[in-house]
Amino acid sequence: MKAAVIFETKKPLEIADVVTSKPAAHEVLIRTVAVGVCRSDLHFVDGAYPHPLPAIPGHEAAGVVEAVGDEVRTVKVGDHVVTCLSAFCGHCEFCVTGRMFLCVDPGTKRAKGAEPRLKFANGDPVNQMLNLSAYAEMMLVHEHACVAIDRDMPLDRAALIGCAVTTGAGAVFNTTDVTPGETVCVVGCGGIGLAAVNAAKIAGAGKIIALDPVPEKRAIAEKLGATHTYDAMGENVVAEVIELTKGGVHHAIEAVGRAQSAQATVDVLRRGGTATILGMMPLDQKVGLSAMELLSGKRLQGGIMGSNRFPVDIPRLVDFYQRGLLDLDTIIGERMGLERINDAFDELRKGDATRSVITFG
Structure with a gap:
């Protein structure tokens, strides 16, 4: 698949071929349809916030489920989903006290020594950013990093709910x-x-x-x-x-x-x-x-992330849009392909844009 990769901070992202592994027990493979371009990604691209490199940024996304792991119960193949970077385990102190957005349990990530979720064709690993790495044609995520939504919801608008609107x-x-x-x-x-x-x-x-x-x-x-x-x-x-x-x-x-x-x-x-x-x-x-x-x-x-309980909040926000209460159309300034990702970041640096959306297919 094609993905936008950070190889070095303060340098343009490069479009590269990346391979995803098969979904493990609690993982979901998603075909990416749309990704919002958020200033949070720019902080990592410009080096203001550290992250292991190379990495694929992008965390405000929507897509369609292509495959699921053996123990996934929350979504199924064909579901339209919105992803959320605040992946949660469901059993730590923060989760059981209703503060899922604070969960940092490593159980939502692949264990050390396991096959990486993302890698280059030569086998070298690619770091997943913010549990998602959405500037790619496919996303492989923990099932607690996405939620199914109404299939009548336009996915380019739904993508914004994954971060900007949730926050x-x-x-x-x-x-x-x-x-x-x-x-x-x-x-x-x-x-x-x-x-x-x-x-x-x-x-x-x-x-x-x-x-x-x-x-x-x-x-x-x-x-x-x-x-x-x-x-x-x-x-x-x-x-x-x-x-x-x-x-x-x-x-x-x-x-x-x-x-x-x-x-x-x-x-x-x-x-x-x-x-x-x-x-x-x-x-x-x-x-x-x-x-x-x-x-x-x-x-x-x-x-942080609007103190969300995203499996409940995101479908409600979709409903607000469908009832005409939440205006996502006005927030979107421009739609563009993945090859223009660096143009989108340049617009963010200027500070004049509202929200650019990367679309696939």
Whole structure:
């Protein structure tokens, strides 16, 4: 099969021939149909986050099940599925307490010494990234890294649910638990931020404020439900948000991955408000609350993958789309073939794009 491989960070990906092994007992072989191009992949491509190389990135995908291992019970051949990087074991402390998104049990990966899931034609192993490696014509994953969805759901839209929507919408529905009428500020209007804006509308939030330096992205945010938008680079943007909301917002969600945007997320909070950081900031960066902010009841939290329970959440998000509540069509900026993967990353580096989608076949 063809796959986009990172051989060296800060270098273009190369399209290479890669071989997948046969599904083991709890594994699923999926024919990839569509993959979203997420900034998280760019962090690995550019070397900001370490990963063993060579590797195939890509983690926001949808496809069709081609084969299953002997003990797979959750999906069957022919099922349309969405994958999720937060593969879970089902029996560790995190899983049994309802925090499957925190599971890191090695049981979802192949044991050391076993045949690798991915390798080159000469037998050299290829590292699987984020349990998926979706920039490839086929994916071989643990059965707890995918979920079957309604076959009427368009797979190019469904792919976005695997990360951007699960993360952004999950931050609203799960991590922050927005109450109808509360105010929400989303910092950053890429795929994740736009999904958070849309979800805030679904959740019945009152004022929904979106901050982004790109006018076109702010316009899309308004289409998806933002009641007010501001230039994130504006000199007085924090003061304007606080004045608009008469003291600050109940919930602020950071969807960029920069220290400055994280600080703005904290600064726009009202007393008792909660800041949720979704973006992958540089590993040496920190964000915090002052003593006075702590005394005013403000809270700061992470929101990895939208605190998801993806076997339940993803089908529900599909249903939201099918009922016209979740607008995935507007989030997609461009569709392209795998041979243009480096063009998609270049667009991400510019920061102007919403979501590009790689399609197969």
